[in-house]
Amino acid sequence: MLALRLTRAARLAVQLRRLLVASASAGTGFLLLCALGHALTHPDAPGASSLRLAWCAAPLAATVYLAVAVARADPGTRPRPGLSAIGLGPGRLMAVSATTTALSAALGSVAALLGFLYLRGDLSGAPVDGAVSGVLALGQRLPAPAVVTLLALVPAAASAAVALTLRPRDPRPAPSAGSRRYGRFGANGWGAARETFGAYGRYGARLASASASASASASASASASASASASASASASAQPAGGRPAGAAQADPSGALLTQASDTLPPATTDGDGSAQDATGPAPVTPRSHTTLLPWGIAVLTAGLAVETYAGDTATRDAAPSAGVLLGWALATLGLALAGPGLTHLCGRLLQAVRPGALRLLAGRVLMEESHRIGRPLGVVCAVASAAYAAAALHDADATDFGPLSVIGAVVVAGCTVATLLTAAVEAKHARTDTTDALLRLGAPPTTLRAAAALRAGALLAVFGPLTLVVAQLASLPLAR
Secondary structure, three states: OOOHHHHHOOOHHHHHHHHHHHHHHHHHHHHHHHHEEEEEOOOOOOHHHHHHHHHHHHHHHHHHHHHOOOHHHHHHHOOOOOHHHOOOOHHHHHHHHHHHHHHHHHHHHHHHHHHHHEEEOOOOOOOOOOOHHOOOOOOHHEEEEEEEEHHHHHHHHHHHHHHOOOOOOOOOOOOOOOOOOOOOOOOOOOOOOOOOOOOOOOOOHHHHHHHHHHHHHHHHHHHOOOOOOHHHHHHHHHHHOOOOOOEEEOOOOOOOEEOOOOOOOOOOOOOOOOOEEEEOOOOOOOOOOOOOOOOHHHHHHHHHHHHHHHHHHOOOOOOOOOHHHHHHHHHHHHHHHHHHHHHHHHHHHOHHHEEEEOHHHHHHHHHOOOHHEEEEEEEEHHHHHHHHHHHHHHHHOOOOOHHHHHHEEEEEEEHHHHHHHHHHHHHHHHHHHHHHHHHOOOOHHHHHHHHHHHHHHHHHHHHHHHHHHHHHHHHHHHHHO
């Protein structure tokens, strides 16, 4: 009931985004029902029906991706202070988002069922004639369990993906890898890393916080060499009577310099790896880098192109694209999605290179900050554009007709990816509202902000445009032969 109330009271932009999810769900459900109709009409060709059902995975994934982006950009289901007191914590809001997504996708599935029954003639009384008549299972009864299963696939997958994406996370920061904890049996957990027997009291492990007896033993061990004994005698002669040198340097048998703790400063704690941490407070948080997945994305993209090349070489010329081509395109899309944030981050760095001004500095910093939001949608759009270019090249080379179902699938995939990119851009704009207001209060002209936005768009187009053409050319070469 709460999900229905939030859906009814949402703003117009939110309602339009949910309508897009319902439309995509309707297109995907119609394609799934057409695959079922093809299997009923051609029982002697299970391989072709299975291939049609496998190709429905592309619009299904695009619909789920759009549903997740719409749920993340919904302002009505974001956690706010004070909502937990009335029972609307993060977990409850996540359930509301998943329910709202399921309702939108279920509405689209019902629309797909009504359209399929209308084309079959079950509602109008006269079936349609044309290219889709062979996948409507005319004159046959539709199995109800199969229809319900296929129509429930999109709402179930979309709601599960939204629940997984918006699941409550622990707001407490994770303990740093360098912090060292010693726990005995029965204490608050074990240590972060277990040590071997005697590791804590091993000689030289706590030399930074050693006492005067440790310094005396170190001086005795250093007297084995002439230079070490001379330096030790010089430091001993410079030391006042009854005192201890503050910050005196000593040498271990391997020749490394070790600093001794003074009386005024607290000793620094050393972890198992030998790295010292500041005792006055936690280490400063380093900015998160989005270029770590860039090599993995390039590797997956290369693997996808290799699989597609192999599948294109083994397939016959007049046959439909095989499952290997679908797998290759899926791997290429995954690779571009993984490499998208890293490429966007690199675009921001390139904008700030070679003595940047205020405009380039602002545009580059915004791109680096928003790379995790718009990088993956940009990579997916790049992959879809490459696939569309390859399909167009294949159509020009072979003069093949894709048919109405292929057009519906292409429209669903392209529309979902573009809508996801626009939704991510709107979400990023709302996330930097405070920064924009602060710049306007400081006297920055609005034309500067618009020029920075245009510069960001130009930089992304200059990087992702040639990348799309290169991937499209490599993907279309094995299919055109």
